[in-house]
Amino acid sequence: QVQLVESGGRLVQAGGSLRLSCAASGLPFSSYFMGWFRQAPGKEREFVAFISWSGSSTSYADSVKGRFTISRDNAKNTVYLQMNSLKPEDTAIYYCAAALRGYQYDVEEYDYWGQGTQVTVSS
Secondary structure, rough: OOOOEEEEOOOOOOOOEEEEEEEOOOOHHHHOEEEEEEEEEOOOOEEEEEEEEOOEEEOOOOOOOOOEEEEEEEOOEEEEEEEEOOHHHOOOEEEEEEEOOOOOOHHHOOOOEOOOOOOEEEO
């Protein structure tokens, strides 16, 4: 049974930092592209970042580029999202996801999802 479990979300002030983690089990982790998405109240789930199988390739949404960094540790079956210079508009539930096919930006292309972790940025 595949499980993706996110952690690290909490309330933080604008300008602060958080590191989210996503621990994966039940799948050959290094064979999956990993992505982070987020969903704010009343909005659709949107792409945040992805990282390739080995971690050599990454991509970011324009809204987070230069502030967020995605990374992975295949030995620990874990993907991370370091979030710096947080803004109130970053407030959302953050989800990690796994895709067998690489370089995917669409929600529909990801095969497995975590339950999400709440990030709230106060102004």
